[in-house]
Amino acid sequence: TGANYDLNYSPQRTFVAGPQTFLFNPGWTSGLALTLTQPLLRNFGTDINKTFIKVAQNNAKVEEHVFLDRVLTVIATVEQTFWELVFANENLKVAQAALKAADELLASNRAKAKAGVMAIVDVLQAEAAVASRVEQVLIAEKAIHDQEDQLRRLLNPSEEELRQDVRLVPLDQPVKTLEPISLPEAIDVAMERRPEILQAGKNIETSEINSKFAKNQLLPNLSFQGTSGLAGLGRDASDMFTKGASGDYYNYGAGLVLSMPLGNRSAISQFNKRQIESRNAQVTLQSIRQQVIVGVREAVRRVQTDFKRIETTRSARLMAEKQLQAERERLNVGLSTTRFVLDFQRDLATAQGSELRAIVDYNKSLSNLARNKGTTLERYHIELQ
Numbered sequence: 001t002g003a004n005y006d007l008n009y010s011p012q013r014t015f016v017a018g019p020q021t022f023l024f025n026p027g028w029t030s031g032l033a034l035t036l037t038q039p040l041l042r043n044f045g046t047d048i049n050k051t052f053i054k055v056a057q058n059n060a061k062v063e064e065h066v067f068l069d070r071v072l073t074v075i076a077t078v079e080q081t082f083w084e085l086v087f088a089n090e091n092l093k094v095a096q097a098a099l100k101a102a103d104e105l106l107a108s109n110r111a112k113a114k115a116g117v118m119a120i121v122d123v124l125q126a127e128a129a130v131a132s133r134v135e136q137v138l139i140a141e142k143a144i145h146d147q148e149d150q151l152r153r154l155l156n157p158s159e160e161e162l163r164q165d166v167r168l169v170p171l172d173q174p175v176k177t178l179e180p181i182s183l184p185e186a187i188d189v190a191m192e193r194r195p196e197i198l199q200a201g202k203n204i205e206t207s208e209i210n211s212k213f214a215k216n217q218l219l220p221n222l223s224f225q226g227t228s229g230l231a232g233l234g235r236d237a238s239d240m241f242t243k244g245a246s247g248d249y250y251n252y253g254a255g256l257v258l259s260m261p262l263g264n265r266s267a268i269s270q271f272n273k274r275q276i277e278s279r280n281a282q283v284t285l286q287s288i289r290q291q292v293i294v295g296v297r298e299a300v301r302r303v304q305t306d307f308k309r310i311e312t313t314r315s316a317r318l319m320a321e322k323q324l325q326a327e328r329e330r331l332n333v334g335l336s337t338t339r340f341v342l343d344f345q346r347d348l349a350t351a352q353g354s355e356l357r358a359i360v361d362y363n364k365s366l367s368n369l370a371r372n373k374g375t376t377l378e379r380y381h382i383e384l385q
Contacts, residue, residue, distance in 0.1 A: 002043045006035040011240065028240035033229035037257075041219040051213040058206040062199050069195035071384065076371040078154045080364050085147040086170045087360040091353060092140040098349040099133035102342070106130050109338060122338040129342045136349075174363045178307045183300050186373055190296045193374030197292060200285040207278040214271040218264065226254040292372070299369040306365045309358035317351040324348050 011030040043049065106126035112118035148168045152161075191197060229251050232244020243249065261267070324344040330336035370376045377384070 002039040004037040030232040035227040065195040065199040088144040095136040095140040207281040211274040214274040220260040228252040299372040303365040306362035313355035320348040320351040
């Protein structure tokens with residue numbers, strides 16, 4: 001309620017030298033006083049006097065939400081980097097398969113040229129293609145090492161561990177099936193789980209508490225004050241304590257104390273400031289909620305689009321395989337050239353890379369959707385202590 005209790009005990013010994021007419025010299029006096037001050041307007045009430053406690057508790061919650069937001073961002077970044085490492089490893093397999101196909105074509109062309117049924121220019125074209133495929137393999141291998149370093153750095157290793165040349169082999173396979181997604185449900189979950197919304201909600205609560213406190217400070221300072229005490233006087237300490245505890249010498253009093261600053265400009269300014277802060281906090285929450293809705297909608301569209309990309313790129317890859325097979329058969333019967341076969345080999349490698357990119361992007365989109373919904377921890381069964 002804002003009441004203030006003050007208990008004061010003041011023993012004292014006095015001695016006056018020379019002629020004197022005191023009853024006791026030396027004399028011992030004591031005073032025991034209990035004073036109660038209870039605000040009646042300003043600073044009255046349990047809620048008002050718990051203002052700073054509630055604000056501190058809200059600030060602690062805000063810091064928890066800030067920490068959670070950082071954790072979700074780190075996990076999402078690690079996951080995105082992991083899928084890029086998966087892509088780099090699979091892309092190397094595509095490059096190696098293209099190199100193998102070019103090597104087989106080169107061997108076949110050399111045999112035919114040696115038998116005199118194929119021109120040397122076809123051999124040269126195949127050799128150039130092999131050299132180009134070797135370059136693609138080297139680039140793919142470098143990409144793997146780059147992604148491994150990026151992922152290793154995110155895992156916060158020691159400097160000694162970072163110096164070591166340790167390979168990181170992804171074990172999880174990318175998801176290729178469409179997960180059921182409900183846009184309204186995803187938005188509702190995001191509204192309940194996103195740390196930014198929870199943080200903004202706590203900021204509004206804090207601003208309202210501060211506004212309520214500032215409004216209370218506009219009131220006059222009217223307090224009830226009551227005091228009661230005991231006094232003791234004796235020739236020594238024992239005598240003083242005995243008379244003081246007897247209760248024969250007591251005093252008491254009560255009254256009202258009123259004070260009001262002229263103009264009260266400081267309290268008025270503080271109240272206006274808190275009102276503005278409260279409105280700003282509400283506007284901030286509204287803006288964040290809008291951003292979350294837009295972000296979730298975009299994340300859902302991205303998941304749906306990337307899954308459709310998997311289907312279309314798979315069809316393109318199957319067609320590229322059939323076209324390459326048909327062109328090889330035409331080459332075997334002399335109806336095609338090495339250049340056309342190499343072109344179809346390149347088209348197949350491109351189609352395989354596009355399909356792989358679509359699959360990885362789909363898995364990254366699922367990760368992004370979980371981040372936008374604020375469910376990344378539940379997705380991987382992670383608990384923060």
